[in-house]
Amino acid sequence: MLDFSEDELEELRGESQRAYDLDRAHVFHSWSAQKQITPMVVSRAAGSYVYDGEGRPLLDFSSQLVNTNIGHQHPTVVQAIKDQADVLCTINPAHANDKRSEAARLITERLPASLDRVFFTNGGADAVEHAVRMARLHTGRRKVLSRYRSYHGGTEQAINITGDPRRFRNDMGDAGTVHFFGPFLYRSEFHATTEAEETERALTHLRRTIELEGPQTIAAVILESIPGTAGIMIPTTEYMQGVRALCDEFGIVYIADEVMAGFGRSGTWFSFEHFDVVPDLVAFAKGVNSGYVPLGGVAISDAISATFADAAYPGGLTYSGHPLACAAAVATIAAMEDERMVENAAQLGETVVGPRLREIAATSPIVGEVRGTGMFWAIDLVKDKDTKEPLAPYGGSSPQMNEVIGRIRAGGVLPFANYNRIHVVPPLNVSEAELREGLAVLERAFTEPV
Template sequence: METTIIDYGTKIKKDSLAYNLHSWSAQGGLNPKVITKAEGIYFWDADGKKYFDMSSQLVNMNIGHGHRKVVDAIKEQAEKMAFMGPAYAFDVKSEAARKIVEVAPDNMGKVFFTNAGAEANENAIKIARMFTGKYKIFSRYRSYHGASYGAANLTGEKRRFPSEPGIPGFVKFFDPYLYRAPIPFKDEKEATKYYITQLREQIIFEGPDKVAAIFLETVTGSNGIIIPPEGYLKGIRDLCDEFNIVMVCDEVMAGWGRTGEWFAVNHWDVNPDLITFAKGATCGYIPLGGVIVSSKIADFFDENTMWCGLTYSGHPIGCATAVATIEVYKEEKLMENSKKVGSVLGKILETLKTKHKCVGDVRYIGLFSGIELVKDKTTKEPLVPHGNDPEKIMKNILGMLSSEGFATYSHDNILIVAPPLTITEDELKEAMEIMDKVLDYVDNMISV
């Protein structure tokens, strides 16, 4: 039986390499793991090895793998009505939109459904331009908003480069990354004042009458779990109000309990004009994303055509999945668990920062965290330079974690730790013992 499983795994890998194009990779040297099973916070490969899913796959499996309630909702909807066009009204589409608006900030009014986060951001760009009649779109350098053409132009980091030369009107600005700030700010308020003043000046130089929207990941995700300093989001809100600019919070990764709130923006008591979402809305069980629009913008489209449309907008199975997923969040009190276990994670991370000379900084909010690795704590020299790791140091560290059963990913010199919101304190502690062990190796490596 074991031989049969291994042979089957070998065939899967062979076919995958022969017929699949794998994301973000040169294809020639790939050796993908063959996964045969996933349950709760774990998954297993074809050799029977068990892994802690410590990044929730792509920070989307918030409710863990194989949740029966959500699986049953998918089956029931597929049998009832697998598809209906977006022009029609039907039960799960209406219910999903209502449930989303109910947990969103209180200024939100309606939802436009998409298939994923990139499409959500694509349509948010269009909505902002239609609503304001302006065309320039501001976004930050340390950001990822998707890989489709518009979302890639919105993205600030290197994954935008293949889409350049890009679409006219996209403007980048720097976000407050206080660990690596060029100025030694005395506190977060001083940093906020500096960055907001800089952004205001940039808006003036770009022409406020031309700027339609400011996009920002509420908490920067893959680019390092960068948490906004005190007053920063309110400062963005004030600039948007001053210059009639649409404030867009990309909550594709940070939303749906990841930070301990339904949406991360709730931590700072700020109401954006648009929220884009995906990932945790269905936790990957079925693709679904969307744009939540304020009541003011929803009212605008009562008299003005909204030129947005997708064949699969409001897909019945996706909407049924979202309804069931939202119910799971509530029934299992996953917002509360994200805060509770997240506080344990924060303490563990602070201990690792104190213990390991390779750990320059740790950042965490709820179950959303990053470990920034350095060669020297005093100079803050990163373990690998931005966008350049020719010796594949981070890949090797990830390989060591994986060999011990800890699955996650990295960006530049930052390890992401973002387990499913269903994780228990004991499970978290067991997994983080693996991280501690691997960081011992990294300490020794930088001492050589």
């Protein structure tokens, strides 16, 4: 943790006040009613902590937007960005450069052998956009199927594919997207009582959706391998393999959205590895370089890559494979490997987070269910454990939910909250002591009446 002298704190407070005033005067915030927000100033960050405008440390249980997988200000990655800036800050993506080439090699080494090429983008939403475009051009079809309770990005196509309320005001019904229900036993749409029933009925529902939409019209099925913002509902292996089989049967491209779930977040390099499936396209971003410089991409199967061997791919980005971003990715992947961050996430998820959250759920009057793996956990908060009524409505918040979030922040933890859920998604290299400290804060917040 950082330690500030009184003079440093005074200077920091002045900087932070100016930053806040200018923000409120000139910055337009995403997903917000502009007059109703009072954004927290983050003045510094280091490791698993961020510091507010007063210099107060907050244990970052959000990894910001679940992207700072290596924590804040990792010295190796910061130095790699500085070193790259001395050599080559930017270049036309038509040219080869060493850091983009090396980043592509490191990424494809961690993927199945059939996914051997990478198209770099600037982030996750445009990775999804280009994955969909590739699938449509490869198949000659237009429709894309995605599940309700999903998030795929804020750009035009990605937000229409998204299956949560953020889509509503952006959805004109003409984007060629169709939604279906995925498996989620705790809030089953299929009246299932076991995971086996939920899996079977969800697959039957998907098959019927494909048949009734017309398989010959469907370019792709896109799935978050483990849905992130929507609630970290881990599917069964049988479900994921069933989706793969349906795609094969009907000639549909299977796109794995690994933007949030990838690069160690769930305790494996990519979350689809949990299910022994191989996608045709993989969209990634966030953890590839922990957001230190914006970067995303699409890993492309040999079959789809061959579609564009002699016919130009009609898409590109000025900053595709940006040298600073790719240098950060190279250093990030090396740091994750050298420091065994993926293994740390898997171990602490199994031995610390899972057991402690289950203990909390057993005694808390408002914790309905906990679910997750690695450093990727969701806590479903309810008004009543028997009825499972959410503590906040789907697509909104509530005074009770705001009270819980306020308690967590007052305890020195920065949470990731979405509707009626608190997510436990700290950096992959969080220490056991930090985890236990943060989980104790959550326990106190969930134990008191709301």
